[in-house]
Amino acid sequence: MKRMLLLIATIAGTLASTVLTAAELPEHWFGSDEQSQIQIRYDDVDHLLQQAVLMSGPPSRKKSSASSATVNTRLKNNFNVLTINAGNKLYFEEFRKKPELKAAVTEIRKSLETIPASIRLNQLNKKEQLAYWLNLYNLVVIDEINQIYPRKNLKDYVLAPDGLLARKTMQIEGVALSLDDVQHAVLKVNFPDQPLVLYGLYQGYIGSPSIRKHAYTGENVMRALKLNAFDFINSNRGTYPDRNNFRVAGFYQRNAEYFPDFQTDLRDHIKGFLQDSEQLQLEQAVALVTDIEDWTVTDIYGSSRSYGTAAHINSAAILDIRNMPATASSWLGKVEDVGLHSSDQLQRMRELRINHINRGGVVTVSDLPADAAKTPVTTKP
Template sequence: MPRLPTLALTAVSALALLASPATAQDAGAVDAQFATFTPSAEPNSDKIDYSIWDEAMKNLVVSMGPSLREGAGSPPPSFGTRRQYGHVSRYRLEGSRLMFSFLDAEIIASFTEYRKDLEATADKVDIQKLSRNEQLAYWINLHNVAMIEQIANAWPVRQPREIEVGGVPLNDAKFITVEGIKMSPRDIREKIVYKNWKSPSVIYGFWRGEIGGPSIQREAFNADNVARLLDRSARDFVNSLRGTQKQGDTLQVSTFYEEAAPFYFPDFEKDLREHLARYADTETSEILAATSDMKAAVSEHDIADLAGGVREPTYQNIQSPDGVSQSFRIPQSMTRLLAQREQKFQKIIREGRTGTVTFSNIKLPGDPEDKDTGEVE
C-alpha cells in the first residue's frame, strides 16, 4: 500500500486536560464560544486544498458496495482454531471499511500532523468567511481526520466507543483546537454544523468509525463535491439494512438518527419519515408505505475496518491476479470477507443493479436563475 505522504495544506492542540466540575453557567459560557463559528453573511471566494487527504482516502478506504438488504450469515471460524476472528456482524457487507491493520507508526503520525495542519489553517484563513460549502467541507474533513487519527492510535479495538482520549470517551474528548477553542468530535457536529446548517443531509458526512453509521467516502470533501457526497452517503445509508428495516408493522431505523433528532427531527416519526422518503429507493419506499409505527432499534457498534479490530495470528498468502506482482499475507478472516464482497459484487452484476449517475453543481436548460446549484443550506 502506498505510504501516506507528509501532510500539509496549500491554503494557508494539544489534548484537553480534564477540567474540574463545571457549573451550568460555566457550560453556557463554553457553548457561547462556538458562536464565533457562525458563517458570515458575506462569504469570500477563498478555498482550501484537500488533495493530500483525497489521495489518502483513495488508498485507505474499501467500499463494500450498495446494500442488498440481506443480512450476512455467520462466518466459519478461522482454520485450525474454534475462535472467531474478523467481522461477524450481519451488516459486514455494507458501507465502507478503512484499512487500519495495514497502518504503521509513521502513517498514523501523519494523521496527527494533518489534523494539526487543519487546525492551524483556521489561524491563517478566515473559516467563517468562506462559502458555506467550503466551511462545511472543512468541518467534516477535520472531524473525520480526527476520528481516524484516534482510532488508528487505539487499534486494535473492537468498537470505537471503547476508546478514551485523556480519560474521556472519544466522542466527547476535546483534543481538537480551532482558533484557540478546544472541541470534541461531538462539538463539531452539534455546536457548529447542526446549529448552522438547516439540511439534515449534513449528518451523513460525519464518520463515527462504526459499521452501523454512514460510510466514509473514498474522496475528501470540498466545496464542489460536498452536496454530491452527502447525497450519495444519505442514499447509501437510508436504503441499507443498517439504516432502515421492516419488523412486522414497525419501521425500525438506526439509533444514529436519535442524536440528530433535536436538530432535524423534532417530531421524530413524522419528520424522519419525510426525510427518509426523500432518499428512498423503490424497496425502501415500499417499507415506508407498509409500516405505521417507527422505532429507533438498529445499531452496530463494531469497527468499520477490514480486520474486525483484532490481530489474527493466522494468515494466507495472496497472489496478484496477473501472477507476476509480489504476493502478500493477510489474515484468513479478511480473505473470507473480501471473497464475500466479491460474491456480492458478482450478484449485483447478475441482477443488473449497477448504474448510478449523479449530477451536482450544474445548470440545465430551462432552470430558473435562482436554482440551487449545490450549496448545502
C-alpha cells in the same frame, strides 16, 4: 426505578453541559460570504483517503455468511450478518503496521486545525465551511481510532463521557474542542435545518455514516452527502423493513435534534432517499424502531480474530509486509493468501471483493439544493 431515572437524567445533564455553545466560540466561525470565491485545497486529505478507503458495493439487503469455527477450536467470531459488510471500509490495518502512515494522518489533522487561524471562516461561503469542518471531523476520528486499533467494538470508546465524541481532542485558535462541539456548537448553528450534515459525520463504526474515498470540497460536499444518505438509508446498517415496523439506526435517535417531531420528521427524511421498492413498506409501518446497531470498527479484516489454526503462527509471513499493496482496493487481490488469514477473514474479503466489483453500477439520486427542490442526477459512486 426512580433513582435510576434520576441518575440517567443527571448523567445526561452533565454530558450536555460539557458541549460548548456558539457564544463560547470565535465569532468568525459563524456567518458567511456567499459571494466568496476562496477555496481550501485538500490534496493531502484526498490522497490519504484514496489510498486508505475501500468503497463498498451499492446498497444491499443481502446478508453476509455466518461465522464458523475453524479446525481444532470451538471458538468463532461474533458479528452481525446483516451489517458486517455494509458501508465503506478503512485500511486501519496498514496504519497499524506502518508508523509513518499513522504519523502522516496526525500531521494532516494538525494542518487542518491551523486553517481558522490563517483565514477567517466567515470569509468563506457556507459550503466551503461545511467541507472544512467535515474533513477535520473525519481526520480526527481516523487519527484517534488509530491510537486504539485493533479494538473491535467501539461503543464504549465512542459514547463514554470521556470518549471519542466528548473528549476535547482539538485545539483551534486556542479553543479546546471536541467532536460533539463541532457538531452541536458549530454545524448545528450554521446548518440548523439540514439533517444531511449528519451523513458527513464518520464515527469509525459500521452503524455510522461512511467515510468517503475523496475529501469534501465546497463544490462536491452537498452531492457527496446525498450519496452518503442514499447509501446509508438503503443499506441494512441504516434501515431495515421488518413486518409491521420499519427498523432504523440508533444513530438517528442519538441525533434526534435534527428531527423535532421524531417519528414524522425522520419518516419524511428517509422517504426522500429510500428506494421505490420499499416506499410502501415505510408508509404502512406502524412505527420507526431505532434498534439497528453495529459498533464494529470499519476496518477490512484486522479486528476479526483468528482462532486455532497452525497457518496463523508463521511470524515471518505475518511480519513480511513487503507484499502489502499500496491501496485498500488493490489489497483485495490477496484474498486467496490462506497462509495469513482465517476462514472468516477470507470469506469476508471475498464478499467485500464482490461488493467492490459491483460498485461499478450506476445509481440515481436526487441532488437536493439548499431550497430542497429535487433535481435528478445520475452518477457513478
